[in-house]
Amino acid sequence: MxxxxxxxxxxxxxxxxxxxxxxxxxxxxxxxxxxxxxxxxxxxxxxxxxxxxxxxxxxxxxxxxxxxxxxxxxxxxxxxxxxxxxxxxxxxxxxxxxxxxxxxxSPEAVAEHAMAMVLTLNRKIHKAYNRVREQNFALNGLLGFDLYGKTFGIIGTGNIGKAFSKIVKGFGCKILAFDIVKDPEMEADGVEFVDLQTLFKESNVISLHCPLNEHTYHIINKDSLSQMKDNVMIINTSRGALIDTADIIEALKNGKVGYLGIDVYEQEEKLFFRDLSENIIQDDAIQRLMSFPNVLVTAHQAFFxxxxxxxxxxxxxxxxxxxxxxxxxxxxxxxxx
Structure with missing residues (x-):
């Protein structure tokens, strides 16, 4: 042809x-x-x-x-x-x-965006930017924590998860990973492959880089959230339906989740890639998520x-x-x- x-x-x-x-x-x-x-x-x-x-x-x-x-x-x-x-x-x-x-x-594009979300949520860069523009130079409410020495859990070690792991290693963090296939190169680089329960239990930050299928649908749910550390940070730059939205909202309300960064959302097809600034958003779940001070939402931007x-x-x-x-x-x- x-x-x-x-x-x-x-x-x-x-x-x-x-x-x-x-x-x-x-x-x-x-x-x-x-x-x-x-x-x-x-x-x-x-x-x-x-x-x-x-x-x-x-x-x-x-x-x-x-x-x-x-x-x-x-x-x-x-x-x-x-x-x-x-x-x-x-x-x-x-x-x-x-x-x-x-x-x-460019798996690095998504991996770098995931780390940008980690840093923004932790050091509250977005809040500091808005404060200074209003001539407010106070530091109250902007306290973060050192990433150095913390434990990152990476779910999915394909090209993007692997690229994210290399970035995380540069911050001096311990890295746990879960995938159906262990990556020998990552293991040689100091990444420890563990079961999901161990990853949930020991991670300070959990980043999702797995595909969406029948095994990973709502992998972050009420049960898995209950196994995590209090004040855990969760980052999702993969697919929205990896997270049960109702369960994550409840975990944010009760303080189990201390930070949430999402570049994807379960119902994003009705919202993302559009300018809705003059519209009344009918999706109550996304409005609730955006109302939390410890939630950062970007609109499927990680690949961009x-x-x-x-x-x-x-x-x-x-x-x-x-x-x-x-x-x-x-x-x-x-x-x-």
């Missing part, structure tokens, strides 16, 4: 998506069409004469949507992200649609660096080209279902 005649329909796009994909598409020559709206049952009919759709984390790519995509002649679903929990891979196989992703785009967006565009377009050429990709997902 000639790339010049191959049309890709992009959903959930922002101005920066268009900028980076158009820039790197000069090497490929695809016909690109961008939609700001989310892909779902109501928006499939926007696709006209495309054979490929490119989707992001909050697009709905369930079996019903995939059947409609197949009816419209879609041959490839290209995720411009690492996670694929929003795609029904069995349905894609059934309808002969290939699925590819970007498994690693020049290097990451460059790699996302290059790898996504490269994946599509290789699939069109009949090549087998390690980034292909439908065969993994």
């Amino acid at each position: 000639n790339s010049a005649t191959t049309k890709i329909a992009f959903f959930s796009t922002q101005p920066y998506d268009k900028t980076f994909f158009e820039k790197y598409n000069t090497e490929f020559g695809f016909d690109l069409e961008f939609f700001e709206t989310q892909l779902n049952l109501r928006t499939v009919n926007l696709i006209q004469n495309a054979t490929i759709v490119c989707v992001f984390v909050n697009d709905v790519v369930n079996s019903e949507v995939i059947e409609l995509l197949a009816d419209r002649g879609i041959k490839i679903i290209a995720l411009r992200c690492a996670g694929f929990n929003n795609v029904d891979l069995e349905a894609a196989k059934k309808f002969g649609i290939q699925v590819c992703r970007v498994p690693a785009y 660096t020049n290097e990451a967006l460059t790699q996302i565009a290059e790898v996504t377009l490269g994946n599509i080209q290789e699939l069109l050429m009949g090549k087998k990709l390690k980034n292909t997902l439908a065969q993994m279902a």
